[in-house]
Amino acid sequence: MSKRPLRIIFMGTPDFAAATLQALIDGPDEVVAVVTQPDRAKGRGKKLTPPPTKVLAEAAGIPVLQPTKIKTEAFHNGLLTYQPDLIVVTAYGRILPKSLLELPPLGCINVHGSLLPKYRGAAPIQWAVINGEKETGITIIQMNEGMDTGDILLKAKINTAPDETAGSLFDKLAVLGSATLLTAIKGLQEGTIIPVAQDHDLATVAPMLKKNDGLIDWHKDAKEIERLIRGLDPWPTAFCFLDGTRLRLFRPEVLHQDSEMQPGTVLQADKRGILVACGHNTLLTREIQPEGKKRMDVDSFLCGHPIAPGTRFVQ
Known part of the structure; x- marks a missing residue:
């Protein structure tokens, strides 16, 4: 593929995802659309509140899609109109169907807040603190139909502080994840990254917290x-x-x-x-x-x- 700027669709919802989106906006490629969860009612007044990624995308003039269902032909065809080279997913909150995974030429890649295969699932950062991990990090994977089971493209490690909270670790990994993602995208475009399969026998889970x-x-x-x-x-x-x-x-x-x-x-x-x-x-x-x-x-x-x-x- 030529060195022209990639056309990227970003899929993500919370603050952690917003940091990644900001890095893509500031980077050399073009974010052509942002897909995020629908606005949610929050607070005592139950006021509809947009996700952080929506706020950021609208400020940057990027089209925002908030589908209630993503396994539909209409949604698939809608994404096709943006002619994406790559889909980047960070804490979107839903499993992508095979049809979406195969939609862009470079596939879909995910920014995950752990050193996979450890802590697959929705809350890897919280569980790393709860379990007393001295080290954690970011993994960029080529997505497949499993839960964080895709081939590893790039990893970056970070030490956790003795008084680390999930909040402080979120902030650190958001910065690390953004930088690691841009390096991975550059490697994908240049063909210098070789995907490595995860050792599934070493996998642990990080289920959603209640x-x-x-x-x-x-x-x-x-x-x-x-x-x-x-x-x-x-x-x-x-x-x-x-x-x-x-x-x-x-x-x-x-x-x-x-x-x-x-x-x-x-x-x-x-x-x-x-x-x-x-x-x-x-x-x-x-x-x-x-x-x-x-x-x-x-x-x-x-x-x-x-x-x-x-x-x-x-x-």
Whole structure:
């Protein structure tokens, strides 16, 4: 294929995808259309809110498609009118049918937030934090009909920080993914990249997270709880209950000391944070978000809601 700018259709929805889209817009090729999920009702007012990729595309004057169904002849034919050389997919949220995978001459490639074959699925970044991975990264794959099972085109690694949250790791991988994608596209166009099959025996999964996955079991090791809190920050968040009120917890720290108190028992609550007994060791939480209120430091919360030592958080 000649070195003319490629005609690219981008498919993606959340902020992570918007970073990739911005890199493509700023890059040497032409984004001819953006496909994203329909607007969703958000907030207490249930106001229809456009996906971040739609906002970005419209600002750049790029046509936006928001189909409710993608396995239709009408949608397929609609994409054909843009004459794409390549389709780039980042966190779109749906499995592409074979007809779309085979539509552009260069196929469809995906920007995935893990070092495949580890963490195939919808939430690779969160699960990497929850499981305490010291290293993760980005994988660019040639898509097939499976869930993140396509041949690997390029990988890039990054170390995770000890206090890494899913949110901070999202930001880092969004930057890394954008740069890695542009390198992969250049290699595809020049024919310098050789696809490598994944070792499916090494595959692990990263299933979509639900709000109830954040319910804290204080009988677990404090380190496991600490990773859960960081891995679910900023969504869906880890939480417990006090007097029937849901409390979301943030900025945890493991203190390597055991307590004879029952797991979930508050050992101290002051400006340093809330210290809670766990199955092994103890956990200090520095930030909290009561139900219906903003996230705040523990000291601010305790001014109006003192917690006496011996109080128990419940599941």
